[in-house]
Amino acid sequence: MLAFIIRRSLQAIPVIxxxxxxxxxxxxxxxxxxxxEERTAPPEVLRALNAQYNLDAPAWKxxxxxxxxxxxxxxxxxxxxxxxxxxxxxxxxxxxxxxxSFYAILIALFIGLIAGVIxxxxxxxxxxxxxxxxxxxxxxLPNFVLGPLLILCFGIWLDWVPVSGWGYTPGDxxxxxxxxxxxYAAYIxxxxxxxxxxxxxQDYIRTARAKGLSTFRIITLHASRGGIVPVIxxxxxxxxxxxxxxxxxxxxxxxxxxxxxxxxxAFNRDYTVILGCTIFFSVxxxxxxxxxxxLLVWLNPRLxxxxxxxx
Amino acid sequence: MKKMFPGALIALIAxxxxxxxxxxxxxxxxxxxxxxxLHLGNGDEPSDVxxxxxxxxxxxxxxxxxxxGLVTKNGKTLEPEPAVAESWTMSExxxxxxxxxxxTARWSNGDEITAEDFIWSWQRALLPALGNQYAYSxxxxxxxxQFNRGEITDFSEVGVKALDKYTLQxxxxxxxxxxxxxxxxxxxxxxxxxxxxxxxxxxxRGTRWTRPENFVGNxxxxxxxxxxxxxxxxxxxxxxxxxxxIRLNEIHFYPIQQSTTEERMYRAGQLHITKTVPSAKLEQxxxxxxxxxxxxxxxxxxxxxxxxxxxxxxxxxxxxxLAYSIDREQITSKVTKGGQVPAFHFTPPFENGxxxxxxxxxxxxxxKALLSEAGYPNGExxxxxxxxxxxxxxxxxxxxxxxxxxxxxxNINVNIQNQDWxxxxxxxxxxxxxxxxxxxxxxxxxxxxxxxxxVTDGGNNKTxxxxxxxxxxxxxxxxxxxEQQRLAYFQEAEALLVEEVPTIPIYTYATxxxxxxxxKNWHNNLMDYYSYKHVxxxxxxxx
Numbered sequence: 001m002l003a004f005i006i007r008r009s010l011q012a013i014p015v016i017x018x019x020x021x022x023x024x025x026x027x028x029x030x031x032x033x034x035x036x037e038e039r040t041a042p043p044e045v046l047r048a049l050n051a052q053y054n055l056d057a058p059a060w061k062x063x064x065x066x067x068x069x070x071x072x073x074x075x076x077x078x079x080x081x082x083x084x085x086x087x088x089x090x091x092x093x094x095x096x097x098x099x100x101s102f103y104a105i106l107i108a109l110f111i112g113l114i115a116g117v118i119x120x121x122x123x124x125x126x127x128x129x130x131x132x133x134x135x136x137x138x139x140x141l142p143n144f145v146l147g148p149l150l151i152l153c154f155g156i157w158l159d160w161v162p163v164s165g166w167g168y169t170p171g172d173x174x175x176x177x178x179x180x181x182x183x184y185a186a187y188i189x190x191x192x193x194x195x196x197x198x199x200x201x202q203d204y205i206r207t208a209r210a211k212g213l214s215t216f217r218i219i220t221l222h223a224s225r226g227g228i229v230p231v232i233x234x235x236x237x238x239x240x241x242x243x244x245x246x247x248x249x250x251x252x253x254x255x256x257x258x259x260x261x262x263x264x265x266a267f268n269r270d271y272t273v274i275l276g277c278t279i280f281f282s283v284x285x286x287x288x289x290x291x292x293x294x295l296l297v298w299l300n301p302r303l304x305x306x307x308x309x310x311x
Numbered sequence: 312m313k314k315m316f317p318g319a320l321i322a323l324i325a326x327x328x329x330x331x332x333x334x335x336x337x338x339x340x341x342x343x344x345x346x347x348x349l350h351l352g353n354g355d356e357p358s359d360v361x362x363x364x365x366x367x368x369x370x371x372x373x374x375x376x377x378x379x380g381l382v383t384k385n386g387k388t389l390e391p392e393p394a395v396a397e398s399w400t401m402s403e404x405x406x407x408x409x410x411x412x413x414x415t416a417r418w419s420n421g422d423e424i425t426a427e428d429f430i431w432s433w434q435r436a437l438l439p440a441l442g443n444q445y446a447y448s449x450x451x452x453x454x455x456x457q458f459n460r461g462e463i464t465d466f467s468e469v470g471v472k473a474l475d476k477y478t479l480q481x482x483x484x485x486x487x488x489x490x491x492x493x494x495x496x497x498x499x500x501x502x503x504x505x506x507x508x509x510x511x512x513x514x515x516r517g518t519r520w521t522r523p524e525n526f527v528g529n530x531x532x533x534x535x536x537x538x539x540x541x542x543x544x545x546x547x548x549x550x551x552x553x554x555x556x557i558r559l560n561e562i563h564f565y566p567i568q569q570s571t572t573e574e575r576m577y578r579a580g581q582l583h584i585t586k587t588v589p590s591a592k593l594e595q596x597x598x599x600x601x602x603x604x605x606x607x608x609x610x611x612x613x614x615x616x617x618x619x620x621x622x623x624x625x626x627x628x629x630x631x632x633l634a635y636s637i638d639r640e641q642i643t644s645k646v647t648k649g650g651q652v653p654a655f656h657f658t659p660p661f662e663n664g665x666x667x668x669x670x671x672x673x674x675x676x677x678x679k680a681l682l683s684e685a686g687y688p689n690g691e692x693x694x695x696x697x698x699x700x701x702x703x704x705x706x707x708x709x710x711x712x713x714x715x716x717x718x719x720x721x722n723i724n725v726n727i728q729n730q731d732w733x734x735x736x737x738x739x740x741x742x743x744x745x746x747x748x749x750x751x752x753x754x755x756x757x758x759x760x761x762x763x764x765x766v767t768d769g770g771n772n773k774t775x776x777x778x779x780x781x782x783x784x785x786x787x788x789x790x791x792x793x794e795q796q797r798l799a800y801f802q803e804a805e806a807l808l809v810e811e812v813p814t815i816p817i818y819t820y821a822t823x824x825x826x827x828x829x830x831k832n833w834h835n836n837l838m839d840y841y842s843y844k845h846v847x848x849x850x851x852x853x854x
Contacts, residue, residue, distance in 0.1 A: 032733025036740065037366055038750075040770040041444040044460050049442035052516055082359050082517030084539070092539055148571070155579055163579040164572060166541065251569060254576070256540035264356070269733050 005294065012286045019282045020070070020275070024063055027271050034079035034269045053079055066275070075276040080268040086276035093258030094280070096166060100176055100249070100257060101242040107181035108188055108238070113231070115185070116192020117219060120227075123197060131189060138186030147179040147252040164254035176253040180246055184238050191234055196227040229299055236292025240285035338580025339563075344829050344848045348561040351584040352573040356540050356566040360521045362497035363436040363443045368839065369566065371497055376532040376545050376562060376843050378500040381410050381429065381479070382491050386842030387834040389756055391491035395424055395501070395529065395552075396479075405486030405792045412477040415552045418503050419526075419533045426473035432501040434458075434466045440514040445498040448754065451490060453482045485790045488797065489757035495840075496754065503527040531557045531844055540566055558847035577603075577825045583848070584830060588823040590705065593649055596825075603825045606650035607835040611752035611820035612659055612761070613651070615698070615713075618745050619813050620775035623694060628685040630812040633746075634671050635678035636720035637713055643818050646708050650821035657751075657808050658761040658801070659819040662837070665758045665798055669806035671816065675720045682721050690722030697726040700748035701735040709817070710748065739773045747773075750820070756838060758801045759788065765813060776813030 035041065035049045050056040054065060069076060075086035115131035122128055154175060155163035161171040199205065200223055208218050247259035258277065265273035339350050354369045362374050383394035396410035416424040437446050437459040450456040453470030457463045470482030483490060493499060504513075506527040511518035519525055523534040531554070532545035544563045548554065567573040570587040577585045588596065588604065596604040617624045617633070624630055639653030656667040679689070687693040698714065700706040707729060714725040725746075730738060738744050751771075753760040763769065766785050767777040781804055788800035808814065826833055829850040833841070 030734070032731070032735075032737040035442075035444075036733055036736040037444060038736070039366070039444070040740065040773075041442075042447065042460075042770060044439060045442050045444055045446060048440050049444075052440070052442055077517055080358050081356075081539070082361070082364055083519065083521050084517070089539070148575075151575055156575065159579070162581065163575045164581065252572060254541070254565070254567060254572060256538060260540050267732060 001294070001297065004297065005290070008290050008293065012283075012290075015286065016279065016282055020067065020279055021063070023275050023278045024066065025059070027269070027274050028059060030269065032269055034271060036269070053077070070279070075279075076272040078265075078270055078273050080265070080270040080273070086272050089261050089273060090258060090276060090280055093256060093261050096255060097243055097246055097250070097257035097259055100166075100173070100180060100246055100255060101239060103173055103177035104181035104242055104246075105184065105235070105239060107177050108184035109231075111181070111185040112188025113192055113228075115189040117196055117227075119189065119193045120196035120200060121215065128193070132193065135186035135189040138182045139190075141182070143179050143183070143248045144252065146182060147175070147249060150175045150179060151252075164252075166253070166255040166257075172253075176249050176255060179252070180242060180249045184242065187234065187238070188231055191230050192227065195230045196223060199223045199226040202226075225299065229296065232295050232299065233292055236289040237285075239288045240281075243284055244281045340580040340583055340827055340829070343583060344850045346561075347559050347848055348563060349559050349584070349830070349843075349846065349848060350563045350565065350582050352567045352576070352582055352586040353543070353564040354566065354586050355568060357543060357564075359517065360526075360534070361516075362500040362502065363432075363441060363445075364516050365497065366444050369564075372841065373543060373545070373564060374497045374500065375530070375841055377526075377528040377530045377534065378497070378502075379530045380494045380496070380500050381412075382494040383842065384492065384495050384838070384840055386832070386840070386845065387836065389492075389836055389838055389840065391495070394495075399491075405488075406483045408481045408483070408490065409474070410479045410481070412479060413552060414477055416529065417550045417552060419528050419548045419550055420503070420506075421550055422503070422505075422527075424501065424529055425476050426479035427476075428501045428504065429479055430466075430471050430473060431504045433471055433499065434469070435502065435507070435513045436498050437466075437469070438514040441516065443498060445496070448493060448496050448498040451483050451485075451487045451493065453484055486792045487789070488794065489755045489759065492755040492757065501529060503529075532562065535561060542566075553844065557844055559843060562843060574825065577827075582825075583827040584833065585825040588649075588825055590647070590649055593823060601825075602828060604823065605826050605835050606821060606823045608650075608652065608659070608837055609752070609820040609822045609839060610659055610756070610837040611750055612654055612657055613709075613748075613750050613817045613820060614654070614657065615815040615817065616739070616744075616747045616749045616774050617813055617815065618742060618747075618775060620742065621745065623685070623687075623696070624745055626685050627811055628681040629687075630815075632678040632682040632685070632721060633717065634812045634815045635674045635681070637716055637815065637817065638673055639817055640673075641716075642709060642712060646712055647705065647818065649823050651818040652821065654816035654819045656805055657765075657814055657816045658758050658805055659753075661756065661758060664794075665801060667805040668802055669809040671809050671812070678720060682723075687723070693721075693723045695724040695726055696745045697728050698746045698748070699728050699730060699735065699738060699744045701732045702729045706748050742773065742775060749773075749814070752820070753838070758798070759785075762788075762801055762804050762808075765808060772813075774813040776811065778807055778811060781807045 035046055054062055066076065078084045078086060078089060115135060119128040119131045151163045154160045161174050162169060165172045205218060205223055208222050246257055247263045250257040250259045261273060262277040265277065343350050353372055355367065357370045357373055358367065359365050360370060360373050360377060362378055379394045381394060381396040382391045384390065385392050395412055395416045397413040399408055399410045401408050412424060412426055418424060433449060435441065436443050437449055437455055439459060439461045446459045454463060454468050458466060458469050472480050474480050506520050506525065507513060510520040510525065523537055526534045531548055531551045533548045535544040535546040537543050542563050542565055544561055546561045547557055547559065551557065565582065567576065570589040573582065573585045573587060574589055574592055576582045617630050619625055643651045643653050655670040658665065658667050660666045682690065698710045700710050710727040714727055717723055717725050739747055751761060751764060763785060764771045765776060766772060766782050784800045784804040788797045791797040791800065822839065824835065829848045831847050831849055832845040
């Protein structure tokens, strides 16, 4: 297992190097620079700005300086927010995004697993169609539609929760988490239904039924371990998607997460923030996929055996 | 029944949890009224609060609270009023101002504010290496521009000197009737030297001096908290020279980019004031005659730039034909619908005197004749042109309407193309366009802030248009003390713009915001300037 983890971690290094290099040169190739404003600054001022941020150096020099600083853990200053470093921006924004994603994944798992299991118990009946149609609606309904709908209903008409903000009251986390988690809940429901149907049709489950075990015990003790495996392999990319894709929900609900900074940086041509966030999210995506793989290997004896043999 | 139980139970628990967070909780607006805390929407996340580094309005709105210049503006009339300077005199030739600084003025750490503070601050604002994009606001001061360009390095040659601790003398290049208004621009605010030098060099951007724990300012408020993308809050500065007249204890500025989010926050009692109102909601607010809705003109012109260096727009007859065939009334009443006023000349009307007399007519017959004269009878042979705009729904709608107007009136084909904001700016900079959306907002309350744009090779003149008489008129106006004569020069310059049409004005901007009835002494004005000094919150009387 350790060898598997080391091998996978080493594979990540060239991937990250490619991400850094491609992003570095792509953002600079995009038209428009960080200091382009509606009111054109005099050339002397632009020269001074470029000099302050090392943008007057040749591209290769900027690149090597950046990588050297990155190895020291310094992602540089933001161009748009002169008083903030990229490290600070990530340190401020990421915990919020992580917390939001954590609640969203909890909601997604809670709703998705229950709905998927319920649907799989009586396939092709109302008990299957209702949760699965709802799941399909959840997949089709984008966040920017669902979020405002929930706000209108629970925030404005019923006045149960705040319509925006983060960290003022516990209630302000409910609607964003539901909005962000709903799509993933729908996917999880569909995946769970499929895998549970497969597991439930197997001989050992039939044996368990023949022995007279209750449905609840069959599901929780026998079927869930096999049925949950595809959900776990989905969780890695799902978490990565939640973290890097929470921008819309963060904007709708005024949440000070990293997603908003990331997207604003792209619009502002804030080179260092774009690079910093891209590298950070790339590392996270690799990490979550690795964790999901480890969990899968741990849960699945066949994979465990394969990894040992390769190992 | 038994099968329904788990579902019903989950629903019940969820409902109880939600309702537990709910109804009788006090909203931010209600608490704000009790504690004199104003909650307001402020557009984008502020980039910084250093007045010599920032360029945008969200930052300016914070700086109005955190700093004060020699002179301030009246929140209602925009007239200059004493601030750090309690009085001033102007020499007869209009070129020398002497300011008497009040000896009760203090920095928020208790230090005295002296004439030297202004001299050091303006020197810093002009330091070439700082890269202050608004340093040109100081260019009216003798030798300031040369210092900013690095042509002179000795600041004593710049026209600013301290006659004594509390007396500051400023020499200008020429008489500048709007000089007092300029003094309230953020690039001329004073900054606290010892604080800035404690955290880095004077010309270093982005040091930690603007952090809440380090900040020293001289305005009515100081920074309380800055949580990026969440809230920027300020609290009353007890050492401000006029602190006893400030009634608000705190102001919380929320960076809200989406107008729909902002409007929902207002309706849910989280904001006293919104910066914008979604255009889709305006009709409803108007229909309900909601007193919270404030619609007001803004000192800015929405216009189309024409690239006069490339055919077919290098022909003034073509430019005129395009300008004459736009139905501006239709655009403001059917498309924008937010109180914008059709503009038939570039400079918007100034309430204190200047109203351009030259007008671009709406005359389709004349437009057709002009196009025909230019060699394109009924649009025949006219090459397709492209309207460029930066990605935004309203810009797109206007471009589509104008595309149709030109097709219908002139029978010409027009393409429209949108670009991301920074790409759009790069396109304008390189002149790689034919027709481009633009907008110009006044920096100070004088027609010069508009007409100065189109001088030959001016940094903001992206049309390639050049007219020697126009350039001469702007210089003549700048050197004239006689106000009537000065305005006459502006009228003549405006007439040249209307005659040669390097730009097609469409409408004068308007802003809409929602203001809670408890907010008193909040005046919306042409400059989007706010004096927080006299604002207070009171739910009891709806004056």
